[in-house]
Amino acid sequence: MSRIETLDARTVELLARFRTGAVPALARAISVVEGQRPGFQALLHEVMASGPQARRIGFTGPPGAGKSSLVAAAATTYRVRDEHVGVVAVDPTSPYSGGALLGDRIRMNDVATDPGIFIRSMATRGSLGGLATTTKEVVDLMDGFGFARILIETVGVGQTELEITAAADTVVVVLVPESGDAIQAMKAGLMEIADVFVVNKADRPGSARLVKELRQALHLRAGSALKDIPAHHGVDLGRALKRERTTDSAAQEVEDWPVPVLTTNALTNEGVDDLVDAVERHRSWLVESGQLEERRRDRAEGRVRDVVNRELQRITWSSDEVRRLLGEGVLGIAGGEETPYSVARRITDALLR
């Protein structure tokens, strides 16, 4: 594969160390990508040249569902099975869940002393919905580095949980009895994105009922082929719908994936083995049904769009002419001779003429 730009000496050296499996080189590569330092795109291009290899597993759900603990437990289980695991935790730095998050992070540190596991916590700064392009790029770095399983934890708030479908091969939706009933999960579009449902903290009252409700809802959904349900949501389910449709057509050869509803107690490790088994079974189904290829193609397209949009913004706002037009324009708006729309028009005209 050709290079997209000439690599400078530092990047060449970094890539060489990265390819020997030196963990500090991975950490350094992540810093370069997070900071969008010169050459970061060329670095990603080189690292991604061999294509995706890792199994990417997303964990999402409402705050307080114990996702971090469950991710730590799943990571430990993978380590017992001798798989190298990367973890990307998207930390919304929300003050209101500060206590719970801190507790979870401490637990995460238990597994952080193992060299076969690499954990990266990221802020959501400047990002759409929940998963910044940079976050996805860090996942790609971990993949290129050789982690066989990458666990991506996102806090589901509003619609952000839907974005995980664009980053993961398998989506695990984590609920607890306190997070509401199956109707709420349906309303939130969680039925469409879940490849595996987990009711965590299963020793709490109400968990058996939630499991039963989720199974009933999934059964109803399978019966109606779900085609009409997304129209009732206020949320964008384009991606989820796409999955549904593909599943329908692929169903001629391979049976639909029966979304399991599992129970876990991350703190005692109960049910975590079964969860990991279910995730691995889903992987086999993805390959057999052709869905993996489909999801990867969607992901590649989304990444191209993200990178082009980011690059256009970078080029635009670092242009001297654009900055001059912006400065003059803001004065014109203050003086009542312009609006943001007339200024914006002048800038786009200058860029694309």
Next chain:
Amino acid sequence: MSRIETLDARTVELLARFRTGAVPALARAISVVEGQRPGFQALLHEVMASGPQARRIGFTGPPGAGKSSLVAAAATTYRVRDEHVGVVAVDPTSPYSGGALLGDRIRMNDVATDPGIFIRSMATRGSLGGLATTTKEVVDLMDGFGFARILIETVGVGQTELEITAAADTVVVVLVPESGDAIQAMKAGLMEIADVFVVNKADRPGSARLVKELRQALHLRAGSALKDIPAHHGVDLGRALKRERTTDSAAQEVEDWPVPVLTTNALTNEGVDDLVDAVERHRSWLVESGQLEERRRDRAEGRVRDVVNRELQRITWSSDEVRRLLGEGVLGIAGGEETPYSVARRITDALLR
């Protein structure tokens, strides 16, 4: 002011009705902008030609703080004072707060029968952080329509509450005893964005303590001039910092704004009059200190950037050549001959050559 494009007959007619103060024309204009229908930018350009007139007041805080009830109470108070009020509520369609939101919305309907008030609830779909460009454009339409006060309600989750500073002249941060202590508010950057603090549901235990803590924290902050605090946050406080700095320089003529900590009970209307008084006092301070001009200039610059970025994306992804390059590129990535970065490079080169 010149036009940015020739207006079509429907837009001319819509503008004429809009300018007579016909509420259906406002609703129609909002639909045109929300749907980004042809000519929506020309429409905004015309509506915004007279510059901002309304006082824009943002209400933010954690879920469950009773923001919607407080906004409804403040809107009612403004109506008693004979001011026309527009309300924009950003609804994250979160399933987990579904019940509370529904209760709040019903309460909102009490005031919705009054013709001097216009309420618009918006989803956060496809937006950065919390306030989509479209949301801000709807605020501009309400301003251009003639509402003297516009109340913007956003749910604060993670960093989204910081974005309200880019949309409002005055930011009211609403807390309840359950939302944590003053330290958490400081960590969340709320100290930097609040022009007025409100402890709502003030009849609950712990509210007096929270008020005291907030006042102490504000006092400490005033003492240290706050210059060092933002560096400790993981969040982007560029805008907030900017405000601080400007305040410092303006302080030579006008005293710093002393952020009040008020208590309310939105359900019984207690303290709401004082809150509205404080907001109006802040307005006078904004004008005298030169901060209003500053905030409006920042807002104009931000809007130009948003509009240019959106327009570049629209032009890019509707180009036949770009779509062809994208389609071919995705196949190339699947075949292992390309990465998203080499495809993105080809697309940006094609656009900007």
